[in-house]
Structures are given as C-alpha cells and as structure tokens.
Amino acid sequence: xxxxxxxxxxxxxxxxxxxxxxxxxxxxxxxxxxxxxxxxxxxxxxxxxxxxxxxxxxxxxxxxxxxxxxxxxxxxxxxxxxxxxxxxxxxxxxxxxxxxxxxxxxxxxxxxxxxxxxxxxxxxxxxxxxxxxxxxxxxxxxxxxxxxxxxxxxxxxxxxxxxxxxxxxxxxxxxxxxxxxxxxxxxxxxxxxxxxxxxxxxxxxxxxxxxxxxxxxxxxxxxxxxxxxxxxxxxxxxxxxxxxxxxxxxxxxxxxxxxxxxxxxxxxxxxxxxxxxxxxxxxxxxxxxxxxxxxxxxxxxxxxxxxx
Amino acid sequence: xxxxxxxxxxxxxxxxxxxxxxxxxxxxxxxxxxxxxxxxxxxxxxxxxxxxxxxxxxxxxxxxxxxxxxxxxxxxxxxxxxxxxxxxxxxxxxxxxxxxxxxxxxxxxxxxxxxxxxxxxxxxxxxxxxxxxxxxxxxxxxxxxxxxxxxxxxxxxxxxxxxxxxxxxxxxxxxxxxxxxxxxxxxxxxxxxxxxxxxxxxxxxxxxxxxxxxxxxxxxxxxxxxxxxxxxxxxxxxxxxxxxxxxxxxxxxxxxxxxxxxxxxxxxxxxxxxxxxxxxxxxxxxxxxxxxxxx
Numbered sequence: 384x385x386x387x388x389x390x391x392x393x394x395x396x397x398x399x400x401x402x403x404x405x406x407x408x409x410x411x412x413x414x415x416x417x418x419x420x421x422x423x424x425x426x427x428x429x430x431x432x433x434x435x436x437x438x439x440x441x442x443x444x445x446x447x448x449x450x451x452x453x454x455x456x457x458x459x460x461x462x463x464x465x466x467x468x469x470x471x472x473x474x475x476x477x478x479x480x481x482x483x484x485x486x487x488x489x490x491x492x493x494x495x496x497x498x499x500x501x502x503x504x505x506x507x508x509x510x511x512x513x514x515x516x517x518x519x520x521x522x523x524x525x526x527x528x529x530x531x532x533x534x535x536x537x538x539x540x541x542x543x544x545x546x547x548x549x550x551x552x553x554x555x556x557x558x559x560x561x562x563x564x565x566x567x568x569x570x571x572x573x574x575x576x577x578x579x580x581x582x583x584x585x586x587x588x589x590x591x592x593x594x595x596x597x598x599x600x601x602x603x604x605x606x607x608x609x610x611x612x613x614x615x616x617x618x619x620x621x622x623x624x625x626x627x628x629x630x631x632x633x634x635x636x637x638x639x640x641x642x643x644x645x646x647x648x649x650x651x652x653x654x655x656x657x658x659x660x661x662x663x664x665x666x667x668x669x670x671x672x673x674x675x676x677x678x679x680x681x682x683x684x685x686x687x688x689x690x691x
Numbered sequence: 692x693x694x695x696x697x698x699x700x701x702x703x704x705x706x707x708x709x710x711x712x713x714x715x716x717x718x719x720x721x722x723x724x725x726x727x728x729x730x731x732x733x734x735x736x737x738x739x740x741x742x743x744x745x746x747x748x749x750x751x752x753x754x755x756x757x758x759x760x761x762x763x764x765x766x767x768x769x770x771x772x773x774x775x776x777x778x779x780x781x782x783x784x785x786x787x788x789x790x791x792x793x794x795x796x797x798x799x800x801x802x803x804x805x806x807x808x809x810x811x812x813x814x815x816x817x818x819x820x821x822x823x824x825x826x827x828x829x830x831x832x833x834x835x836x837x838x839x840x841x842x843x844x845x846x847x848x849x850x851x852x853x854x855x856x857x858x859x860x861x862x863x864x865x866x867x868x869x870x871x872x873x874x875x876x877x878x879x880x881x882x883x884x885x886x887x888x889x890x891x892x893x894x895x896x897x898x899x900x901x902x903x904x905x906x907x908x909x910x911x912x913x914x915x916x917x918x919x920x921x922x923x924x925x926x927x928x929x930x931x932x933x934x935x936x937x938x939x940x941x942x943x944x945x946x947x948x949x950x951x952x953x954x955x956x957x958x959x960x961x962x963x964x965x966x967x968x969x970x971x972x973x974x975x976x977x978x979x980x981x982x983x984x985x986x
Contacts, residue, residue, distance in 0.1 A: 394821070397818060397822075398818065398821045398822050398825060399825075401818065401822040402822050402825050402826055405822070405826065406826065406831070409831060409834060409835070410834070413834070413838075520964060520967055520968065520971070521960075521964060523963075523967060524911070524915075524960050524963040524964035524967055525960050526915055526918055526919055526922070526938075526956070526959065526960075527919065528919065528922045528938070528942065529956050529960070532942065532952075536946070625825075625827075629827035629828070629829060629830065630829050632829060632830070632833070632923065633919060633922070633923065636923070647830055647833075648833065648923070651830070651833055651834055659830075659834070662830075663826075663827050663830055663831075666827040666830070667825050667826065667827070670824070670825035670826075670827070671825050674824075674825070
C-alpha cells in the first residue's frame, strides 16, 4: 500500500510540472502588456516600465521566469499583484471560502445523490425511477446560472427563506443555497451513477449468496449492494472536489462570494499574471491531491483491489 | 469494401439499422429526436419567417414585451429578440456541432494510439491525459475566451474541444489496450497491415458506439459551456450573436424585462435536453451491458 502510494506520488510530479508549465505558458502568451496597462491612458514612462519589468522578472526569458516562479511557490512566496498586494494574502482569503463551499456542495450531492440513486436503482423501470431520471436530465440540461437565478429569486427574494447573497458574511446559512446550486449538476451525475451501479449489483452472485444465506433485505441492500455500488461513485465524488473548486466561478458570481472564482475572474480580466498562476497552481495541487485520495478510497472500498 | 470490413469486425450484434431501431424503441428517444428536429428547423428556417433582421432597431419599440409584431419582444435598443434568439441558436449549434465531435476525435486518436501502441508512446499519452485532467479547464477557457471570442465562433469551439477530450481519451485507451490482444487484431498485424490501417479499420470501429454517444453528449455539453462563457461575459465578441451573448445581455435585466432572459434560456434548455435524451437513448441501445436495450 505504502509503495503504491509512493509510486502514485512519483507519477504526480511530472504531471504537476507539465501542468504548471502549460498554464504559465498560456498566461505568458496572453495579449496585452500588463505594465503598460497599469498606466491606463496616460501611459508609463520607459524608465518606470523597465524598473517594473525587472522588479517582476518580466524582462527575463520565459523559462527563467517559470523557474523563479516555482522557486517562489516552494518557499511560500507567491509574489505580489501589480497593485502591491501579496498574492499569498489573496490566496489565504479566497481558498478557505471556496473550500467550504465545495465541501458543502460535495456533502449535498453525495448524500442526496446516493440516496436518490439507491432508491431509483432498487425500483428500476418503475414510475419513481423514470421520474428521477427525467429530473436528473433536466438538472444537467439547465445551466447553473439559471438554477442559481431561479433559486435566488424564489428562495431568497420572494420567500425570504435563506439569505440572497453571501458577501462578507460567510457562514453555513449563507453558503447553503450556493452549495446546492454548485452541487446540482454533480448531484444528477451521482444519482445516475449510483442507480446504474446498484441495479447491476442487484443481480451479482455475491448478492444472491447473501440473500440465500438468509440475510435480511436491508442488510443485503445496505452492506452488500450499496458498498459495492459505491466504488464508481466515490471515484466520481473524489475527482469532483477539484471540479467543484475549479468550477465555482458562476456560483460565486451569482451569490457574490469572494472566493477562488471571483478573485481569479478579476485577475484574468486585469491580466494579473502572478495571481492567475498562483491560483491555478493551487487548483492543480487540489486536483492531484483529490485523485490520490480517490485511489486510497478505492482500495478501502473494494477488497478485490490489492496493490502490490 | 471498407463498409463490409467494418461490419464484419465490429458491432457483432447488428448493423446500424438495428441500433436505430433499438434507439427509437425508447419513448425518451422519440421525444428527443422530434424536439431536436424542431430546434434545428427553427434555427435554419425561423429567422426567414420574420420580417426583422437581428441587427437593425425598430425605433418604435424599445424594450417591449412580446407582441404580435415582435414575437419574443425587443431589447433595449429595439432589436427583435425572436430573430436574434434563433440566429444565436444557429451560432450555438454550430459551436456544439464542431466542438462535440472534435473533442471525441481528439480522444479517439490520442486514446487509440496510446492504448494500441503501448510502451513509451502510451506512457506519454497517459502523462498527457493526466496533465490535462488536472488543469482547471474552465478557468483556462476563461483565459482564452477573449482572444477566441474575437476570432469568432470556430475559435471558441476549438478552445472548448481542446479542453474537453481527456475523460473519453482515458476510456478509449483502456478499450484499445484490451482490443490489442484480440485475435482479429493480432491477425491483421501479422498479415502486415500497417499500424494506421489496423487502428482505422479494426480498433476504432469497435469503439464506434462509445464515440458516437460521446460526440452526441459532447454537443449538448458544448452548447451549455458556450452559454456559460457568454453569461460570464467572455463569450463571442459583438456583433456575433449566440445564446451565450443573449443570455449575458438578458440576465442583467432578468427581473425587469424577463423575456430577454427567459426566451434564450428556455431555448437553450430545450436544445440541451433534447440532445441529451438522444445521446442517452443511443447509449442504452448501443451498450449491451445496460440491459435496457430489450425493454
């Protein structure tokens, strides 16, 4: 197991460098000159521009900048934005918020998706199942910004059940509606995945054996069917943590949350390279970590998997 | 000749007509195809039926709700929303129809080459897939969008396709790996068929059902992505019209002038839903393991 984990970690290293290099290259080749843009219409004098370029290493070749940047990241120095704020400060502010939001969305989609999927899988072909299936298709087809707008309008504005937006008040209550919106699409996927998986396992040999040896129906369903059905679902949920954190831009926009999405969006609009690169690098690390966790969970859930 | 080769080596259960029959047995699929046909028809013919054009203003009607004259109402500069929505639908469908199949094509080539060739090539392919999978793709899309949006709808489609092929490539690779050891592939190899031809004639046809489903669902996903990009404000640049740009403009006044938001949004949902229904039914019909084929 430890050896397996070690090998996966080693595999993650070239992936990390490749991904960050690619991101760095894309940001680097963005059109527009951030130094000149700072001056707006008035422009920036040549001397000042040169000084800024050397301060932010913009005068060095691409690969040198990349290496310098990585060095900074590993020593905890994420650079400063052009307005002088340390990027580390932005990261420390935005990431906990988005992480909280993503975890809440993950819990929502996991609990409700698995629950509904299990019920549908047990009643495959019945009215309940087909209804859920259509509902899940609709949820997938309706864009997040429409779901968000509708929920915000009715739950927040009309019925006053939950706060309309988050702003500076980041709490369970304010994040509840955004989390549901963020997790909605994945909820539909979890539902469908669980349903298919449960249905397949119902006819598996080990389930027939469990029933034949006299176990009660609830025990067969919960222990034998559900546990085995969860293997693909857990894989999905694990990798979804990264997608949720990396895909919160719309939700954060609707509910005015100053998390990763909002900050990154601003940074991209302003062409603030240090912020873009730092935020996306951390996202890459989150993705890689989530994948590793999935691998470990896989082994815990499926006794057939043994890592040599 | 190529066609008989294809049917002889792949789809052991039946040819294309059987698949279509099985697909259409599901009522969901019939609804999906019918609605999708209507949507496409509306996109092609709809704008012709109206006397307005998408770019000129009706100076007698600024920001009016739907009337007999302007079926979907007008926007704040007096442009007819019905025509704009259907012209926008054309663009969105074009983006979807290019990006969906294109990302499937990338996945098919990358996955099949890696899985079939194995060895060092495969290691590079796996690395590439893993790398692309850990990229925060929507942010990269946001990063690329202003440049692509200025360049036109094709560039937007290209950007979406380039960031969405990885999951499928992983699946194709796994399938190609197991196909490599099958007798008919080994036989072809020993007969001296060049690698490219083996891939084209024996490996990829075997994966055809997987690829068709992925391409169909990819169209739906792309239409959604384009709309989301537009909503974020980073879709196509003016004067281009797509569902995304309309939604971006409409969502600002979704409460005061709801028709500006709900007509494009409704059409978007209907389009995506119909496409997903078709894709779903195709998957059920093509995949023998889902067990619904005979229902």
